[in-house]
Amino acid sequence: MIGPILNPDLIIYNATTCNSGNYQCCVKNSIVLTISSVCGNNILVGYRPIVIVIREPIVAEYQTRHTIECSIKAFPNITSVEWNITTEAGTKIFSSDENNLGKYFGSSVTSPSLDILMADFTDTGRYICTAENIFGKSSSTVVYIQMYGISLTVSSTYYTVVYGNDVELKCNITGRPDITKVTWSMQKGTGEHQINMANILKYNGSTLSEHSLTIYNVIFEDDGIYFCGAGNSYENRTSQEITLTVTSDQTLTTTTAQNPGTTSTSTTSTTIQNPETTSPTTTSTSTQNPGTTSPSTTSTTTQNPGTTSASTTSTSTQNPGTVSASTTLTTPPTTTKPEEISCQCPCSSLGIGARQDLSNYTIDELLEMLAPQLAKVEKELSVDKSNLSATINKRISAKDERKSSQSIGILGIVFIVSVILGVVIIDLMSIVEFMKPKLKKKRKN
Known part of the structure; x- marks a missing residue:
């Protein structure tokens, strides 16, 4: 709405976004000898x-x-x-x-x-x-x-463990909503089966609070591929493959560290140990500084039967800017008197030498030799059957707290008592009828 000449303001009622834009106020009169109007500055109307x-x-x-x-x-x-x-x-x-x-x-x-x-x-x-x-x-x-969803990550996808040791396969799980189950499965060859967590002597973990799997006393049958799984009300998810390798190597550890800018052509470490020997730990470490060249280093240790070798450490250090030719370190064979082995097998406790050859005895002779010990063991393992809980429980009624059982018992008691009372009442009535004539005669007399 445009106002009168004396009030030239422009009023927009119920303005909307469609009314936004640039506005100008223009005027003219009869004195100005031009056709065009005179306009003011642009007025921006927006929101x-x-x-x-x-x-x-x-x-x-x-x-x-x-x-x-x-x-x-x-x-x-x-x-x-x-x-x-x-x-x-x-x-x-x-x-x-x-x-x-x-x-x-x-x-x-x-x-x-x-x-x-x-x-x-x-x-x-x-x-x-x-x-x-x-x-x-x-x-x-x-x-x-x-x-x-479920976030499921594993700390490592490859584990190597020595036979007989324990290993923990780590798995981290987060879920929205909270996870309701954690499972572990193993794949060996073409078959896959779920880990039996009820075997607590072999496995631990795989719970809502402890997601990882611990395997006790690892054997070669535990070698294979493992999967960690989790589920909630939204989805189920399985981890990537986790490979477990079981090895029998328990003692040898070789570590080589080389700094940047160095060249090391060849490094060889060999340990040979004969049967019935004990060698606790052998560690070989080679460290080389930048700008050095070491063509070849060979370390060889040989040990004879019946010997014991304590911990051996070989360390080689080379300074920058030096060149070292081929070096060979060899420990000659040594022979020492083996320690006497203390056998703890049952034969020693029977008075038969720990290393005595029993192959020349017959079964009857062996049974005769073992008779005292077998009798002792049988006596120690025997129990009195009368003291067993199974024998005692045969003579004791088990208490049943269920209301249904109690109701049936009460109903049975009421029924038995009612039958007995019914018989007694009938007998009493018969006695009364029998005694009435006799009582009448006594009154007459």
Whole structure:
């Protein structure tokens, strides 16, 4: 509505976004000898941004990409966009000006929506989109994101363990909602079976509080490929392959460390040990500094039967700028008197020499020799059957706390008592009828 000449103001009633734009006030009169009007400065009429996002909560799957759509209407155009993100870690502001493309993408004037790349559980929270132009800032309603799924990682995919030792296969699990089961399975050849966690002497772990699997006293049959599995009400997930290799090598450890810029042509370490010998530990370490060249180093140790070799350490150090030719270190064979072995087998406790050859005895002779010990063992292992719980419990009624059992018992007692009382009452009535005539005669007399 345009006012009169004395009040040239322009009033816009029930203004909408359609009324935004540039306005000019132009006038003319009869004195000015021109056809065109005289106009004032441009007047910009606009509004603050209107920010629209999805209202329903977003259910996002773990380790997938998710986009929070944001549409903005404004006049004049917006000058900046930012996202207010509130999670368990706290509150942060993200805009396209920030160098955070490894996690988020978008939040710009041309693309205000927010892309979450490889969402994880830390992205659960509240998200608000805010836009700004020359008339001010406006924010959207809150968008809630809830992450669901299972995060399942293993510390290592390859384990090597010595026969007879224990090993722990580590597995870390996080779930939204909380995980409800943890399983371990083993694949050997073409077959796969689930680990029997009821065998507590062999296995430990695989619980909601302890996800890893511990194998006690590893044997060669434990060699194979293992999988860690987890599940919740949303999904089930299995880990990558975990290879377990069982070896019998218990003593030899070889470590070679070489610094950058060095050249080492060849290094060989060999240990030979004959049967019935004991060699606790042999360690060979070679360290070379930068700028050095060591063509070849060979270390050989030989040990004869019946000898004992304590811990042996060989260390070679070379300074920068030096050249070392081939070096050979050899320990000649030595012979020492073997220690007397103390046999703890049952034969020694029977008075028969620990190393006595029993192959020349017959079965009857051996039984005769072992008779005293067998009798002693039989006496120690025998028990009185009358003291066994099974024998005692045969003569004791077990108490039953169930209401149904108690009700049946009470009903049985009432029935038995009623039968007995019925018989007694009938007999009493018969006695009364029998005694009535006799009582009448006595009264007459």
